Amino acid sequence: MTLTYSHVLGTGAYAPSRILTNQELEKLVDTSSAWITERTGIKERRIAADEEATSDMAVEAARQALAMAGTDPAALDMIIVGTISPDMPMPSSAVLVQAKLGATRAFAFDLSAACAGSLYAISIADQFIRSGKAKRVLVVGAEILSRLVDWSDRGSCVLFGDAAGALVMGPTPDPARGFISAHLHSDGSTASMLQIPGGGSRYPQSKDVLAKNMHKIAMNGREIYKFALRVLPEAMLEALAANGLKPGAIDHVISHQANARIVESVVDRLRIPREKCWLNIDRYGNTSSASLPISLDEANRAGKLKEGDLIAMMAIGAGMAWGSALLRW
Numbered sequence: 001m002t003l004t005y006s007h008v009l010g011t012g013a014y015a016p017s018r019i020l021t022n023q024e025l026e027k028l029v030d031t032s033s034a035w036i037t038e039r040t041g042i043k044e045r046r047i048a049a050d051e052e053a054t055s056d057m058a059v060e061a062a063r064q065a066l067a068m069a070g071t072d073p074a075a076l077d078m079i080i081v082g083t084i085s086p087d088m089p090m091p092s093s094a095v096l097v098q099a100k101l102g103a104t105r106a107f108a109f110d111l112s113a114a115c116a117g118s119l120y121a122i123s124i125a126d127q128f129i130r131s132g133k134a135k136r137v138l139v140v141g142a143e144i145l146s147r148l149v150d151w152s153d154r155g156s157c158v159l160f161g162d163a164a165g166a167l168v169m170g171p172t173p174d175p176a177r178g179f180i181s182a183h184l185h186s187d188g189s190t191a192s193m194l195q196i197p198g199g200g201s202r203y204p205q206s207k208d209v210l211a212k213n214m215h216k217i218a219m220n221g222r223e224i225y226k227f228a229l230r231v232l233p234e235a236m237l238e239a240l241a242a243n244g245l246k247p248g249a250i251d252h253v254i255s256h257q258a259n260a261r262i263v264e265s266v267v268d269r270l271r272i273p274r275e276k277c278w279l280n281i282d283r284y285g286n287t288s289s290a291s292l293p294i295s296l297d298e299a300n301r302a303g304k305l306k307e308g309d310l311i312a313m314m315a316i317g318a319g320m321a322w323g324s325a326l327l328r329w
């Protein structure tokens, strides 16, 4: 039996035009541009227009990825949107994307794994393609976190931004290319480190929930930082070991970007040169599930990814949920 591998056929990205700089944040909360840049690497982030919803941004990124892949939306079998900021609680943003694209054959669903959403979605798409159940899959990470951020909490509001990234995946006949393996993990015992506690079935929307800001992001940044620095190097080594590879084999690191220091510390520990990381957090902040596909798209369009290059992916987010993947470009 010949094995089928999945590969990236096209990438796309979209960021709203409104830029919110660190200097503007200095006027909102007790912070300084220097603190934000030193501690996170962020200089500015994008903020969605009032009339924009998550599916609108997802569609923009998806159209670019579909165009690059030369894929007609009607040929899509499956659409996964990684998001924690869907247009509405029900239905999924993915079905709204499906309708707007005219992807009539595709089944569509949202995936909730926070900042690891795109990595989880890529892994699911890979499995459907390998098993022959799907030939064309659209994976999108799209977030409007500016509407979930507590703009009075300087510890978290300076971090997040709005954007969308997309990839079209399909089978490749070339066994030397495509996704090699993905390694996903979760630890729900750490759920309280990063939450939006209100607005769900535990604490339904109420005046009390609103008054206590429980419908907004609550984060223990320092604990997440420590957790990420423990599990991300482990996940990267797990992916390498599973394939008999060493860190020196990696040509590019395409990572979720929560904090430039996290990404740099992880690669430093693995002795991977920092130049191999695609960093854009200075321009977008933490865009959760959008950040990994946007990074892939930027590196791709910049012509950095050469055929046969080994790409290591890593992501971590609320859950905690995290993982790694290896891809031969």
Ligand code: UT7
Binding pocket: 030, 031, 032, 035, 036, 039, 040, 115, 154, 155, 156, 158, 194, 219, 220, 221, 222, 223, 224, 225, 257, 258, 259, 286, 288, 316, 317, 318
């Ligand atoms: O995708 C997953 C989502 N979240 C994350 O990945 C977050 C991961 N964590 C981080 O990126 C970092 O922990 C932060 C950037 C959130 C914070 O950086 P840190 O170096 O861990 O700072 P800290 O929390 O240890 O705080 C140091 C000081 C504190 O003051 P004191 O107690 O030392 O007087 C904070 O109150 O910095 C203060 N601080 C700020 N100061 C200026 C916290 N936020 C700010 C701020 N501006 N925005």
